[in-house]
Amino acid sequence: MATAQPRHEQVSDWIKERIESGALVEDDQLPSENQLGSKFGVSRITVRRALQTLESDGLIYRRQGLGSFVKDNRVHQGLVRLTDFVEDMEAAGISPESIVLHQGMEPAGHRVAEALELAEGAPVYRIDRLRKGNGEPLAFDRTWLPPFYAHLVEKHDLKNDSIYSILEEHYDICVCRGRFRIEAVNAPNDVAQHLDVPWGRALMVIERTSLTEAQQRFYYQQRYYRSDRVAYELELMRGNQKSQKSGLPLKEFEPIFKSESDITKEAGLF
Numbered sequence: 553m554a555t556a557q558p559r560h561e562q563v564s565d566w567i568k569e570r571i572e573s574g575a576l577v578e579d580d581q582l583p584s585e586n587q588l589g590s591k592f593g594v595s596r597i598t599v600r601r602a603l604q605t606l607e608s609d610g611l612i613y614r615r616q617g618l619g620s621f622v623k624d625n626r627v628h629q630g631l632v633r634l635t636d637f638v639e640d641m642e643a644a645g646i647s648p649e650s651i652v653l654h655q656g657m658e659p660a661g662h663r664v665a666e667a668l669e670l671a672e673g674a675p676v677y678r679i680d681r682l683r684k685g686n687g688e689p690l691a692f693d694r695t696w697l698p699p700f701y702a703h704l705v706e707k708h709d710l711k712n713d714s715i716y717s718i719l720e721e722h723y724d725i726c727v728c729r730g731r732f733r734i735e736a737v738n739a740p741n742d743v744a745q746h747l748d749v750p751w752g753r754a755l756m757v758i759e760r761t762s763l764t765e766a767q768q769r770f771y772y773q774q775r776y777y778r779s780d781r782v783a784y785e786l787e788l789m790r791g792n793q794k795s796q797k798s799g800l801p802l803k804e805f806e807p808i809f810k811s812e813s814d815i816t817k818e819a820g821l822f
Contacts (some may be wrong), residue, residue: 559594563602564786566592571611571622574780582612582620586706637683637714637775639693652710654680657702664696667761667772671675677702679710682746683775690781692743695773716762716770726765734784741774754779 553608557565570576585590588599603620606612614620641648657675665672676696683691695715697705708718719725739753747755755776762771 559592560601560605563588563592563594563599566653567602567606568611576622578622579620582622584619611700623746637693641685647687649684650711651682651684652679652785653682654678655706655710657699660696663747664772665734667759668696668698668769675699677706679705679715681710683806687782688781689747690778692746692776693773694775696769697771698769701770706797719770725770727762727771728765729767730760730762735759737776739776747776747778749778749780756782 567576567582582588582603583598585599585603586603589592589596592598603612603614606622607614610780611623612620618685624625631741637648638651648710648718656678658667658678659673660670660676662672664670665674668676670676676698677692679695679697681695682689683693690738699717704723705715705718708722712818714726715742735757737755739747739749739755739794741751743755744751744753749755756779758773758775759776760771760775761769762773
């Protein structure tokens, strides 16, 4: 006969599920001890034990006289320069992992051809990768390369090496410039299943076109980030308004990575 789950674990597991599902988000206040006690029919001692467990696990923090709140465990790091996923993760103190899901040639669609300045239908090499941080799915990459660069890259281990590092370290090809476009999209079905989110869930997609020192477009990527685990912050300098002709100077542009215990920043409380 199965042993009944301890009551304090029922309380802590329910709160944890609310955090992981996005029903409770960073700095949201948890129900009071009295509310939790009434909901589960347990004493305040049992509720406090559950809260102590969650606090020890780094999921919540408590304020004397105010209550308990969802903890913010995001990691900040600068992204003013052009970086790849591995560099972003390592700079943030997160262990990166890449799982190669697809590699192969295909004809370039309109968007890919335009980004790489190729004729529509020209052959391009597509690489699909699931990106994880500390074992958690963070992003799904779909990257296209012209055949010349694909030939250089395909012989290397893309599970452990980034495309940038392969070109720079093995072939002395300088990755010098990139253009980003960031927007919100609804998760396509194939991307959703790899990121372990429902179909149609809001994702943040970053389109990136990278260029070499010779201004050759060698890389076009669509990276789908889980919007519950990654956000971006930027800091601008006001500067001299009379001399400023092209917008405010960018000081910092930071991706913020969230752990499993600190998921989602947009959902409501209940």
